[in-house]
Structure formats: structure tokens, C-alpha cells
Amino acid sequence: MSSDEAIQQIIKKIVLRNAIEYGGSAKYDVVISKVVGLRPDLRPMIKELIPLINKIVDDVNSLDFADQEKMASKLLVFQVVDKAANRKEEPSLPPLQGATVGEVVTRFPPEPNGYPHIGHAKAAIIDQEYARMYEGKLILRFDDTNPLNEKLEFYNAIKEGLEWLGIVPDLIKNASDDIKILHSYGRRMVIKEDAYVCTCKSDEIHSMRAKGVDCPCRTLDSNDQMERLEKFFDGSFEQNEAIIRFRGNMSDLNTAMRDPTLFRIIDADHPKLGRSIRVFPTYDFAAPVEDSLDGVTHAMRTKEYELRNALYFSVLKSLCLRQPKLMEFSRLEFEGMPVSKRKLKPLVQDGLVAGWDDPRLPTLAALKIRGVLPEAIHKFILSLGISLADTKPPFESLEAYNRKLLDKISLRLFFVKHPVEVRIRNPILGKIELKNHPTAQLGTRNVQISDRVYIDRADADRLARGQEIRLMEMYNIQLEDKIQEENGIDHLRVINTGQEIKTNIPKVQWVSNDDMVPFTVIVPDKLFINGEFNKDSLHTYNGIAESYVSKVQLGSHIQFVRFGFCRLQTNGVAIYTHG
Ligand SMILES: [Zn+2]
Numbered sequence: 001m002s003s004d005e006a007i008q009q010i011i012k013k014i015v016l017r018n019a020i021e022y023g024g025s026a027k028y029d030v031v032i033s034k035v036v037g038l039r040p041d042l043r044p045m046i047k048e049l050i051p052l053i054n055k056i057v058d059d060v061n062s063l064d065f066a067d068q069e070k071m072a073s074k075l076l077v078f079q080v081v082d083k084a085a086n087r088k089e090e091p092s093l094p095p096l097q098g099a100t101v102g103e104v105v106t107r108f109p110p111e112p113n114g115y116p117h118i119g120h121a122k123a124a125i126i127d128q129e130y131a132r133m134y135e136g137k138l139i140l141r142f143d144d145t146n147p148l149n150e151k152l153e154f155y156n157a158i159k160e161g162l163e164w165l166g167i168v169p170d171l172i173k174n175a176s177d178d179i180k181i182l183h184s185y186g187r188r189m190v191i192k193e194d195a196y197v198c199t200c201k202s203d204e205i206h207s208m209r210a211k212g213v214d215c216p217c218r219t220l221d222s223n224d225q226m227e228r229l230e231k232f233f234d235g236s237f238e239q240n241e242a243i244i245r246f247r248g249n250m251s252d253l254n255t256a257m258r259d260p261t262l263f264r265i266i267d268a269d270h271p272k273l274g275r276s277i278r279v280f281p282t283y284d285f286a287a288p289v290e291d292s293l294d295g296v297t298h299a300m301r302t303k304e305y306e307l308r309n310a311l312y313f314s315v316l317k318s319l320c321l322r323q324p325k326l327m328e329f330s331r332l333e334f335e336g337m338p339v340s341k342r343k344l345k346p347l348v349q350d351g352l353v354a355g356w357d358d359p360r361l362p363t364l365a366a367l368k369i370r371g372v373l374p375e376a377i378h379k380f381i382l383s384l385g386i387s388l389a390d391t392k393p394p395f396e397s398l399e400a401y402n403r404k405l406l407d408k409i410s411l412r413l414f415f416v417k418h419p420v421e422v423r424i425r426n427p428i429l430g431k432i433e434l435k436n437h438p439t440a441q442l443g444t445r446n447v448q449i450s451d452r453v454y455i456d457r458a459d460a461d462r463l464a465r466g467q468e469i470r471l472m473e474m475y476n477i478q479l480e481d482k483i484q485e486e487n488g489i490d491h492l493r494v495i496n497t498g499q500e501i502k503t504n505i506p507k508v509q510w511v512s513n514d515d516m517v518p519f520t521v522i523v524p525d526k527l528f529i530n531g532e533f534n535k536d537s538l539h540t541y542n543g544i545a546e547s548y549v550s551k552v553q554l555g556s557h558i559q560f561v562r563f564g565f566c567r568l569q570t571n572g573v574a575i576y577t578h579g
Contacts, residue, residue, distance in 0.1 A: 007042065007049070007052075008052065008056070009075075010035075010038075010039060011031070011035060011049070011052065011053055011056050012056055012060070012075065013072075013075055014031055014034045014035055014038065015031050015053070015056045015057050015060045016060055016068060016071060016072045016075065017072065018030055018031050018034065019060050019061060019068050020065075020068055020069060020072055023065075023438075023507070024061070024064075024065040024068060024503045024507070025061050025506070025507055026057045026060055026061055027057075027562065027579065028053065028054055028057050029564070029579035030403075030579050031053055031057055032046065032050065032053055033396045033399055033400065033403075033578065033579060034400065035049070035053065036394060036396045036397065036400075037396055037397055037399065037400025037401075037403075038400065040393070040397060043394060043396075061506075062504060063503075063504070064503045064504055065503040066503075092129075092133075092382060093126065093129055093130065093133065093382060093385060093386060094385065094386065096130055096133070096134065096298055096327075097325065097327075098297075098325060099130075099134050099136075099297070099298065100134070101134050101135055101136075102134070102135050102136065103134070103136060103297060104130060104131060104133075104134035104135075104136030104137070104297050104298060105131070105136055105137045105138075105139065105294070105295050105296050105297045105298070106127040106128075106130050106131045106136065106137075106138050106139070106296065106297075106298050106299075106300065107127065107138070107139040107140070107141050107291065107294060107296050107299065108120075108123055108124045108127045108128075108138065108139070108140050108141070108162075108167070108169070109141045109142075109143040109175075109287065109290075110123075110124075110140075110142065110143065110158050111142070111143045111144065111146070111149065111150065111283075112142050112144050112150045112151065112152075112154035112155040112158060112271070113146075113149035113150050113151070113154055113341070114154055114157075114341050114345075115154070115157045115158075115161070115356040115357075115363045115364070115365060116157060116158045116161035116162070116363065116364045117333075117339045117361075117362045117363045117364065118332055118333065118334065118337075118339065118362045118364070118367070118377070119302075119331055119332050119333060119339045119362075120158070120161070120364070121161075121165055121332075121364060121377055121381060122329070122331075122332040122381050122384070123300065123301075123302070123329075124140075124162055124165065124167045125165070125167070125377070125378055125381045125382065126300060126329060126381070126386060127300060128167050128168075128169075129382065130298060130300075131170075136297070137170040137171065137295075138167075138168075138169045138170055138171075139169060139170065139171045139172075139173065139294055139296065140159075140162065140167075140169035140171070140172045140173075141172075141173050141174070141175060141290060141294065142155055142158070142172075142173070142174040142175065142176075143175050143283060143286065143287065143290075144174050144175055144176045144270070144271070144272065145175050145176060145179070145182075145280045145281050145282070145283070145286050146266070146280060146282075147266055147268040147269060147270035147271070147273075147280065148266060148268050150270070150271050151271055152271040155174075155271065157356075157365070159172075160365075161363075161364035161365065164364060164368055164374060165364065165374045165377065165378075166374050166375075166378070173294075174272055175281075175286050175290050176270065176272045176273055176277075177272075178290065178293070179273065179277055179280075181289075181293070182281045182285070182286055182289060182290075183233065183279060185285075185289050185319050186244060186262060186263050186279075186281060186285065187229060187233070188319060189244075189246075189262070189315075189318055189319065190225060190229045190244060191226075191229075192318060193222065193225070193247065194246070194247050194314075194318040195244050195245060195246050195247055195262055195318075196217055196218055196220070196225055196244070196245055196247055197217065197225065197228035197229055197231075197232050197242050197243070197244055197245075198215055198217040198218075198242065198243055198244075198245045198259075199217060199228070199237075199241060199242045200215045200216075200217060202240065208250065209250070209255065209258045209259070212250050212251035212258065213250060214250050215259075217245075218247070218259070228242065232244065232263070232265070232279065233279055235278065237265055238265070239265045239266060239267045239278075240264075240265070241265070242265065243261045243262075243263065243264045243265075244261070244262045244263035244264075245259040245260065245261055245262060246259055246260050246261075246262050246284075246311065246314070246315070247259065248260065248311070248314070254307055254310055255307070256307040256308045256310065256311055257310055257311060257314075260282070260284055260311060261282050261284070262281060262282055262284060262285040262315075263279055263280065263281050263282065263285065264279075264280060264282065265278050265279055265280075266278065266280050284308060284311055284312070284315070285315060287299075287312065288312045288313070288315045288316045288321070289315065289316070289319065289321065291324045292316055292321040292322050292323070292324060293321070296324045297324055297325065298324060298325050298327060299324045299325065299326050299327070300326075300327045300328070300329060300386075301326070301327075301328060302328065302329060302330065302331045303328040303329065303330055303331070303388055303390075304331065305328070306328055309326055312326060313326075327386070328388060329386040329387070329388065330387060330388050330389055330390045330391070331390065332381070332384065332393075333362060333392055334362055334392060334393060334394065334395045334398070335392040335393065335394045335395070335526075336394075336395075336526035336527055336528045336529060336534075337360070337361070337362040337395060337526070337527050337528070338362075338527075338528060339362050343528070344361060347527075347533065352533060353527075357369055358524075359522065359524040359575045360524040360525070360526075360527045360537050360538060361527065369567065369569060369575055370524065370567065370575055370576075370577055371402075371406070371557055371565060371566065371567030371575065371577030372398065372402050372577065373402055373405050373406065375401075375405055376398060376401040376402035376404075376405050377398065377401075379401045380397065380398045380401045383401075395578075396578075399578040399579075402565075402577065402578065403565065403578065406557050406559070406565050406577065407559075408440055409440070409442075409557055410437075410557040410558055410559040410565055411436045411437065411442055411552060411556065411557070411558045411559070412435075412436060412437055412438065412558075412559050412561055413436075413545065413546055413548060413549055413552075413558055413559075413560060413561070414472070414509040414510060414511050414545065414546050414560065414561055415509070415511070415519060415521065415543055415544070415545040415546075415549075415560035415561075415563050415566075416454050416455060416456050416509065416510065416511050416543050416544050416545075417456060417521065417541040417543040417563065418456055418457035418458070418541075418543065419454035419455075419456070419457075419511070419543060419544050420454060420455055420456070420457050420459075420460040420489050420491065420492065421452060421453075421454055421490075421491040421492070421513075422452065422453050422454065422455055422460075422477070422491065422492045422494055422510070423451065423452055423491055423492065423493050423494070424451050424452070424453070424477060424494055424495070424496055425451075425480070425493065425494070425495045425496070426495055426496045427449070427450065427451040427496060428449060428474075428475065428496065429449065429450060429451070430448075430449065431446045431447065431448055431449070432446070432447055432449055432473075432474065433445070433446050433447075434446075434447055434473055445546070445548040447512055447515050447546060447548070448512060448514040448515040449474065449512050449514070449515070450512055450513050450514040450515075451513075452512075452513035452514075453471060453510040453511065453512050453513060454510060454511045454513070454516070454544055455471075455492075455508050455509070455510050456508065456509070456562075457488070457489070459506070459508045460482075460489050460492055461489070462506075463479050463482070463492070464479065465479050465480070465481065465482065466478065466479065467479050468497055468502070468505050469505055469506045469507070469508055470501075470502065470505055470506070470507045470508070471508065471510045472507045472508065472509050472510065472561065474499075474510070475496050475497070475498060475499045476496070476497045476498055476499070476500070476502065476505065477494040477495065477496055477497060478494060478495050478497045479492060479493075479494050480493045480494055480495060481493040508562070509560075509561045509562050509563075511544050511545060511546055512546070515546060515547050515548075516544045516545065516546065516547055517544065517545055517546075517547045517549060517550055517572065518542065518543075518544055518572060519542075519543055519544055519545035519549060519572055519573075519574070520540060520541065520542050520543070520572060520573045520574070521540075521541045521543065521560070521563070521566055521573075521574050521575070521576055522538065522539070522540050522541075522569075522573065522574070522575050522576065523538070523539040523540070523541065523576040524537065524538055524575070524576065525537045525538065525539065545560070549568070549572075550571065550572070552568055553568070554568050554569070554570065554571070555567065555568060556568050557577070558574060560574075564576055564577065564578060564579040565577040565578055565579070
């Protein structure tokens, strides 16, 4: 089989399975995201594949349900697609080097300087997963030693985000709790002459680092150093007047070792310490010392810290502290959804997004209101493993996990985004009972039906005179006339042609004129395209839905049939999750 044929075959299987799951009618957008989810290797060519996918969907949808089932069993659709999905279903991490059951201690050390996002989720999930695998301990340690960036609001946001994700640390602490201990280790390093107080101006330091030249402070005798050290801690220096630097090697090829800063003086309100402290360690100093003192056995961080590993161990060596194992993994962000504060903060500040929980953002608060389930995030992240390859997976690759979970718990309701009135000449009147889910026990609802329903404009446009379609779960209608106005269709005139289930006619969702409420769905799109903010990244559809939706609890997940999964945000408004 050529590779083209193989691709065609896999698409056909996905379409067939989808058609069978959706009662005989496969959906283009679901198929496309399934193709990408199950075969990430096809993603780069997905644009070229779309016409082929659409054609296969049309071909399959034109078959009778019985024929679809026959073809599916011939092609072993369920076995094959299940195998692909199951391979990713229960992903787990590779074993940890040098780990002993019962003794592993991991830590998640976020700086409380912003809202937690998908990148934090990756680190926290991996840390927790390893602690669990080895029946060990997970520490949540706020890395809060820069009062210029940190706020109480962010400690809380991180705690809430982790709680939502199902991360349960065995210990929660702040690096700032240990500030006095960190100070004493810092002093010790200067006394040992493994560090020194530097009073050079920051631009001089910068240029000496670039040139690989020592600064004069490095060679001061120990009396002068001790005097400077006292002044550093007793408040004699102003902010930016002096720093403590590691005595590395100013011509080291690894620039992270060119006498990096270990402590600086910052006059600002610290969220936990107030103004009581002015001397703060940098991450380069606090992280190794805290990891060691906290008993961390396996310290994981993203690989952009790789160059700083040598410094991590040098600090511990100088202080004769135990060395944890350091491990790296790649950062995680979705394509078109950057996590960097530099990119996101201006959007929030300038009101281009509604806040840190705007559904277009990759923050946990945003993913939550968008309808992404924590369990899907866990499965997705574990499926990525701890590879070092820097990839930006598409959001669709998370969707594949989420859809599987949402499918079981989402109410199936009807929403029409661009309503067109349909007048039925010989209607059935009264109430009908519809199931809220084809298989799960999610109850039923009564719908008051009348001689008028609304269907979507796209469906109305496609409908030709004399053509028959099925109003899903109700009856079939045949178009007699399309009444046009200047701006398009005004209404359709149809006749009811009976309830017989015909699998070869299109099935459309509808909303009854006597049982409807105005309903808005907000659809988030890619936030960035080619690195630029996408101004057209939020679409709003003001349509109509069954009035039953008003009884649904806020926060519930709904699958609007032939539209997509949504999460009910407020009364009359849902946010689109995905197709
Ligand atoms: Zn200096």
C-alpha cells in the first residue's frame, strides 16, 4: 500500500467510526481533529488533506447506516482506532534514575508572579506523578525571593489552579520562610571566598561579562570583603549599589558561570515579609539550597536552565550540601497560545483579552472555563512524557483526550447559531420527550413542538426544493418553497413526510418556536498567528437554543449537536470548548 493509500485508509476508518458514533452522519471538524489527534504526524499536511477528508465524509455520509456498519467491520475500524487511542490512553512516565520506593521527594517551585498556565501544569503533573510512582513526597515551594514580581494574588491563583488540576502536595512552603537561613548560607560562601561583594555598576558588570574580564572587587583582600559583607547585610548599601556574586570564571565558555549574581538588595514590599528584609537571593542561589535542605531527591526543571546546572552544583559543593539529581524536560505551550508573560500581560493590560481567564489564554483558569477537564490535561501531559524535544503541540492534541471524557458527561442539546424559520404545513403538535444523552443516564427533557421550527442558515441554504431532511429525533420534512428576501432566506415552507428513519437523508438540529431561548456561544480561536496577536480570535454567535438550557446548572458541559462541546458560563451564554 502506498503511503497515500495508507493515509486514505486511516482517514476512512476515522470517518466511519465517527459516522457510527453520530448516528450515521460524520462531522467534518470532529474528523479533522481526530485525524490530527490520532496521527500527529499528519498535522503538517492537514491543510492539503482537508479536501480528501471532506470527500470521504461526504461519501460515508451518503451510505445507509447498515452499510456503514458493514464497511466498518470489514475494515476493522473499531479495533484499529481503539488500538491507536488506547496506546495513548494510560500513558505513564519512564522510570526515575536512582529512585528508591518510599524515598523519592520532588518539588514544584513556581514563582508567584503570574497566573498558572499549561506549562506549570506540565511541571506539577510530572512532579506529582513521580512522587506517586515511588510512594514519595511532593513539595509545593513558592520560589518567592523577588518582591518586585510577586503578589499574594498569585500565590492564591497558583494554589487554586493546582487544586483544580488535582495536585495535592504533601507540603506547601515558601522559599521566603527560609530567608534567614539563605542569608547565613550566603554569608558562608563569601567567608569561604567562593563569592564576593561587587559594587560595580550594572552596565560595567554587563560589559565585563561579555568580554570575560574580572572586576576589581574580585581581588579585594579578605578584610575589605568582610567589611563589605557586613555593610551588605546591615543596610549601608542602597538598592543596586552592591550585589553578591559567585566566584566562577569570567572567561568560562558557559556564560552562566561568569560570576553570576547570588544576592541583591531590593527595597520593595514582599508579600510575605513586608519591608523587614532587603537582601534577597536569586533563583540561582535559592533553588539549589532549598532543594537540598528540603530533602528533594529529584529536582526537575525545564531545559532552558540547562546552562545553569553547573552553577546549581557549584553552589551546593561550596556549601557542602547534599546534591539532588537534576532532570530536565521541555517547556510546554500550544501552537498559537504562548505562555510568556511578556506576550500575554500587554493583552490583559490593554484590554485585548477579558482577563487572565479569557478562554483564548493558556492559563488554567482559562482552560477551566473553556471546558477542558483536569483529567484530560493529566493524560495529555503524561502522553508527552519527559522528552527534551521542543515542540509546540496544537491545542487539538489536548482536545482528543478531552473529547473522549466530555463525550460521556455532556448533555446533548440543540443550538442554532443562525436561525432560519421553517413553517410546517402539516405539523405534529404537543410535547415530545428527548433523551439528554444517547447512552449515559443523563435524563430526558420535554420539548413543546409547534408548526414552526428554526434550523441553521447553512442547512437551509443547502436545501433544494423537493429535498427531504430529518429534523433530528422528530420527523422528516420536505422543502416546498424557499421564501427569499433581499438579505437572503426569510423562511422555508415544508411538509412533514413522516417519522420513518431514513439513513440517507441529512439530519439537522432544530429549535421549536414554542420552546426556545436566545442563546450566545463564544468561540475562542487561535490567540496568535505567526507571532502576531490575532484580532479576530473571538467569535460570538447570538443564536437560539432549546429552553431546557436555562435549567442546566452553570458550569455544565453540553454538546450542542452538530455544533460542538461547550461549557455553560452564565445564564444564556456558553463558551465553545471544541468540536
Ligand atoms: Zn565589581
